[in-house]
Amino acid sequence: MKRLYILRHAKAVTGEPGQDDHARALTLRGLADAEAVARHLSKNGTRLDRVLVSTSARTVQTADLVLRELEGAPRADYRDALYLAPSGKIMGMIQGLPARTGNVMVIGHNPGLEELATLLAREPLRRKERERRDVLEEKFPTCALAVLDFEIERWRDIRPSEGKLVDFVRPKDL
Numbered sequence: 001m002k003r004l005y006i007l008r009h010a011k012a013v014t015g016e017p018g019q020d021d022h023a024r025a026l027t028l029r030g031l032a033d034a035e036a037v038a039r040h041l042s043k044n045g046t047r048l049d050r051v052l053v054s055t056s057a058r059t060v061q062t063a064d065l066v067l068r069e070l071e072g073a074p075r076a077d078y079r080d081a082l083y084l085a086p087s088g089k090i091m092g093m094i095q096g097l098p099a100r101t102g103n104v105m106v107i108g109h110n111p112g113l114e115e116l117a118t119l120l121a122r123e124p125l126r127r128k129e130r131e132r133r134d135v136l137e138e139k140f141p142t143c144a145l146a147v148l149d150f151e152i153e154r155w156r157d158i159r160p161s162e163g164k165l166v167d168f169v170r171p172k173d174l
Helices: 028-043 057-067 087-095 112-120 127-138
Strands: 002-008 050-054 077-079 103-108 145-150 164-169
Touching (some): 002 112, 028 057, 057 103, 087 112
Parallel strands (some): 002 103, 050 077
């Protein structure tokens, strides 16, 4: 089994005309939200084997806050290609991971992450899974986290509509 954590960066300062979007940092609310999600992950005993992070300031800050809270977390793998990447490109990066990699987190941007989570989530089998899916489809706000399980041996075998949505958490839920 493989587990995928899809985390949208926390709330960032509003971009001004002419400002470098890549350099936008987190707001105070964003810092607090990232810390809340980090505590949630830690409390649930999250173990990660690989973390893929966009190189924007807001995703790097989100990753730093989350990873410092997780025991034994790997170093982040910063990738320019994740910056504002579409869902297909993100999925390709995941499919390229080594088979021995178990739990993976991707920290990036919308709309790519929301599209990826929606694309990968299977048709819900139980009421709780249906409720999580409905909330996911409603909105994927900043610092939201989708967790999907796949009954596969290798990441290259990940396919649309095959992930069990085991968790969907928004900062306001914590």
